[in-house]
Amino acid sequence: MGTTFHGPSPWPHITRAIGTRGARYAAIAYLGQDAPDLLPLRAGDLLVVNASKAAIRAHATSPAALAYYVNKGVRVLSSPTLHAKVIVTGRRAVVGSANASENSAFADDAVIITDDPEVIASVRTFIDRIDEVTEVDEVFLDDAAREWEIGRAVPIPGVTGRIRDPEAEFLSVPVTRMFVKHAVDYEPSPTEQHVLDERRSRRPATVGPAVKYALESLRLDRASAVRRGGVVVFVSVDDGWVYPPAVVVSDPMKIPRSGGAVLYFLRIRIDLTPLRLTEAERALTDLGHPGSRLRIDHFVRSPSLRTDLLALWDL
Template identity: 90%
Template sequence: MGTTFHGPSPWPHITRAISTRGARHAAIAYLGQDAPDLLPLRAGDVLVVNASKAAIRAHATSPAALAYYVNKGVRVLSSPTLHAKVIATSRRAVVGSANASENSAFADDAVIITDDPEVIASVRTFIDRIDEITEVDEVFIDNATREWEIGRAVPIPGVSGRIRDPEAEFLPAPVTRMFVKHAVDYEPSPTEQHVLDEHRPRQRTTAGPAAKYQLESLRLDRTSGVRRGDVVVFVSIDDGWIYPPAVVVSDPMKIPRSGGSVLYFLRIRTDLPPLPLTDAEKALTDLGHPGSRLRTDHFVRSPSLRTDLLALWDL
């Protein structure tokens, strides 16, 4: 067989790869309620999961899946620090990012499947050395069921409670606060640049897929009504462009020794182009907004104007 790579939907390959004789040892952090269909284990197998209170309350690990495996004779253990997703059989090892859940079945996960004896042995050793282990038995499952019932599906570090549409997440739903502001080119002062460097997340390398979203900064001379979650549409009158909407993703950050100026971070989509300002004004006029005031800084109070502004970019 050798070594093969499988993604972005690796579970059919994983399920086939582990359908072998002999005991299987798996360390899969999170189990959805459909885990038994993806990860068919049997009596004599070992399964280490993260069934901590946080994982159960977040609905990342299902007590029903735990009960299924225990009733099948699988030895199930819980480690609250587990985040790995690895499996070892007598003939193969699986190493990757896939949890045993519906989310993972539809997400862009990937695994390596190999028959390299050294990798198989290393995976077994890794699983055997996981610490902070708790045996999952009926009492454990009863407690986990109570935690599940008082919890709810929420994100926890490293895992999403639900598959979400990133397109829908770019803008708040609904958009109730929007500003039109004029774009002004300026060179950050050393103090301002220091604030930016302190707060801006570290940039990834340019290798890999092109980023669809990026952060920009907005400098205002004083704290204004702008707040996190607001949508800002920038207009450059001198250049004759209106720029696609940006979303405020930070609280105001004071710039020392600036007379009260503040910085905000904005999230933008790199795939949305600027539009000619005159074309935008004509389109809005045709839609019933002859007074769109795109050449004046203002808070957009009209819900219909907000909707039609976003529609300029099919948002």
């Protein structure tokens, strides 16, 4: 492999590089809630982060991400002075500027990935010698969750750089990925609920005086074709309702100890109201869609049906 440079979007390269057998050791200062997708660690790995009170209150390190790794069996340590971003496996070392967060995924970060034995040994020694560390356990996580609620998102140099604004528009134009799914009630696990509460704690965005957003979740038993930016229309056949479109605003997040289930976050507009299923079917039939299949889970392939479904709510 040798030594390679990756920027300005290095995370896909980092994720591939550390997908090896054996233990991984990482010292990544700040973790966003989506860190597990970028930095897929497992039981037996070591992760050192900056989960200091200042980092948690600034929303630079997510308690939900910490909880995910702890639940996976990763040993997690917090160092209040950590600012490094390095990872080492038995075969490779990653050295660079990338935090494990969405901010980093959209900032101009860069890393060096190398199989140089001397660099690998040096990175491992650096991680082993990080001092002032505290074990992240259940007590630590409870305290971190409280600090997160007290704090607010504030700029930290090198952390909250230029990122895309997912709230700028409710729908992408055009909508190319839409799903009809049955509405099913379920009780979120404590980890799911914490992540959901964390997201909801952010100040809701507005577009105009009457449009407000809320955050909901979607749990699927396995990974699917649902992707960030897609639209989900929920239907309750038993109750006879079609619910307003929801926009997928996260990548799939694996749920610990769930047998492969994944969690998505959805943004909804609370000013939109459900429609009677029979009325929606009748309206779509009048628009030339007698086989709208609203009573069956499916991917909506027809562009015109997607357009007319959205038009039921004047979207």
